[in-house]
Amino acid sequence: MVATIQELFAQNDELQRSRAVRLLAAKNLAPYITLMERHLDHSIKVAESDLVARLGQDMTGVGLGETSPLVLIKSWASDGWLNRVSDGAGADAQNVCSLTEDARSALAFLRRLRREDTVATGGSIMAIEAGLKRVAGQLDNDPQRIKDEIEAQIAHLYEQLDELADGRRPEPDLVNLEDEARVIAFQMEQVISDIVRYGSRQNEITTGLIDTDDSDTGFREQSHQLFTEYGELFGSREKASYAEFTRLVQDPDKRARLRGDIAVVVEQLPDLDIGLRQVMTDFFRLVSAQIAEVSRIEQRCALRIKRFFAAGTAEQARGVARQLNETILSGHALLRKSVVDSPIAVQLPVGWSAVSSIGASTFDIKDLRPPKAAAEAPSVVDVSQFAALATRVDMAELARLVNAAVAVAPVTLAEMIGMVDTPYLGDVVVLWAMARKQDRTEDAPGVRVRFKSIDGRDRAVSVPALMFTEPVAAPEGVEP
16 A cells, blocks of 8 residues: 555654664764774674773864764764663773664665665576575465476486586686675675664563553553564564574584685685675674674563563552542542531441551541642652652662762763663653752753653753762662
8 A cells, every 4th residue: 555645754754853864964974974883883882981092093083083082972872873881880880882773774874875785786686586486486386386496406406416427517607606795795784783673672662661651551551562562573573583593693503504605705705895794704793792682682671571560560459449449438428428417426437458558447527628728839840759750760770870880980960861771751850860869959050861752752851960979779679
């Protein structure tokens, strides 16, 4: 079905606001991409101190000599192009930097443009013909066609055996073989970038669990949606591809055979692009790093799911208590009407509740006057009251990040938010509340920070220039 003009515009408008397109539209695109490709390509992770030193050596050569390397790193992290997270805790902890998926996508797109990648070659046409023939043979229900194809393959193999027995072997067509090798290298390069999408899908699914509806109905709907989306993910091509590559990496025989084939191709095709040769040579190392990244994302998503159900179970218990209290209030209202003219004080006890923690409750209808009006809310919001977000935010991870950063040096609230991998509003508010407990500076100038909203869009908020100067304690009941 062809998309309408409105649907097509909405899709393109969403792309325009994406982080990858923002990078492509950046004023300093050329220096940014040059530095990213030189120091952070293929999802490698670099310690922040090492990255500062490396960028400092090259920034003058790309026209950014007046910019501090650390400022550039923080700017990339704020724009969503760089992951900047702590690798531990204590005095030896340090930040580790790596490109985000959006930055890797933009980098791969520009690299293809620079290399003038094309698949319209003789070797690729032969590969297309062979591939279509194989797929059509699998899809065709004509037994005779399948039989003819198998017999033709057998006859061709016997011809090759006869040529080898006679000591004859046709000279390889290096042009077509190089074309085929180039296409294979393109696919390997794409695999390295795309294999982590299985983890990204899980991250998208569990993102909705961070800020949720606290009602019982909302909990049930989100639980159902969670299981539905995970069921779809387990049957998706991302899952199938990830599982296949995991088996390939873990199978020593397949790894050895593929390594041998790569070595032959790289040795026999010396004119192959140096970048593609490097991709083929480092294929297993890079794929293993991506699989490790997916495992890290899976662990983070598992923690989100654990906290979601823990909070939801408590909310269900509170929901039962709310229903009981509503029933009590309804009975109270009915009894008020029935005994309003009684000259005696009436107190009706309610028995022990087995489903809530309210204990032995009683309600007294001696005083029929309406309650006092609620006090007017203050004009200045107390950020510390947002501590209830602990049930939706990974408090243990935030506390660990803060403590790791403070162990090195005092850090500002804005810098701390930039160290969070994909910060959401809940992360921003909780870190803000933590910082307010250590720094009560009033009228501090605002600093704009970016965070990701539940609908997937990037948003910005101004936070005061507060400082973290000492470690924070994880809240009680939260596993470190």
